Amino acid sequence: MKEQVIDKKTAIMESALKLFTERGFHGTSTAQISKEAGIATGTLFNYFPTKENLINSLYFEVKGQLSQSMGKEIEAQNTFQDKLRKIWSNLIKWGVDNQEKFLFVGQFCSSPYITKFTREEVMKEYVFLHDLVNQGIKTGVSRDFSAELTIAMFYQASRVVVNLIHDSDSSQNKNKFIEDGFHIIWEGLANN
Amino acid sequence: MKEQVIDKKTAIMESALKLFTERGFHGTSTAQISKEAGIATGTLFNYFPTKENLINSLYFEVKGQLSQSMGKEIEAQNTFQDKLRKIWSNLIKWGVDNQEKFLFVGQFCSSPYITKFTREEVMKEYVFLHDLVNQGIKTGVSRDFSAELTIAMFYQASRVVVNLIHDSDSSQNKNKFIEDGFHIIWEGLANN
């Protein structure tokens, strides 16, 4: 019954994701998650020993998907700017296509329910971004800001754009937001 | 007994602020808030009819303080850049001095517990920022981005800087974060 196992586990995680973003961690009961997933409350605890474990598993999973999407095809880009632009569009695309997950990450990345261990595990997948940014500084393409500042600015800017796209209905606005957002970040970081 | 009334009310709000940021809305019980404030549970409900009312009152109050601090002394500034820079430093200063409140606003501005009414009431205090940004566009000083995008970018950038200052111990880093943060935003927005 391997198929079933996977189906129920993902069903639980999808329901949890939906309800957590709608109502928060404490606002969502395990009974509600189980009901939404179409299983008994006991079954949830077969897959996740505690509610906290479910939260952390979900965060780990979603953040992994995000960082994976973000890094797609950047090797094919030649210049620093092109690489950054590619990461930007990857990030926005993932955020728009996975709006619920994007909201979840934003809403809960600073939550006390996510353990230090999970946070540090997740951080390991972002080393490539750190390296890229430092390389941009070393080659003189971007200004000498701290990598933390640069990355945080970049990421928060993407959140702004995704939220604006989400709230706006017109799809022509969408492309302008993406363009303008990148413009702001690029002109802000670049060395000229 | 007017003095007493104010003291207890603020004691409740301060305790709630502390616990909400530490543990979230649902993670904090009215009993915990009362205990922290040094009063009985019943007393809390004399001042705030429901927990939701307490949350919204607190959000309204804190956001009001934030917008008030943000707008200080901007009339004394002549150019658009100087005005923006003044707002920037006001915002950062308030965030650093009122770290708990800054966290609270950031953590809960997109929360489902804050009613649409409260959100709209709060929004009214930010009209002056909208006007300023639109004026910057009209005079050609800043590029023709949507005001929503500009304001959101500006505000999120300040959150990044405040968080970095909070996590960093050195105070010389602090000034560099503030300078660099403004540089990124200004170069990103300005028309050259």
Next chain:
DNA sequence: AGTGTAACTGACTAATCAGTCAATTATAGA
């Protein structure tokens, strides 16, 4: 068909929740 095992169920529990209210205390004016 019979058997062993893993997945699943939902009624159950002790703890905790937001909110109530009858009783108590503090205060201000006469």
Next chain:
DNA sequence: TCTATAATTGACTGATTAGTCAGTTACACT
């Protein structure tokens, strides 16, 4: 000092919580 009123209390309530567990079901292998 007496009295009316407002502020405060904390034990209490019905509802809800995370997590348990004895019993049931589904299936794989012989």
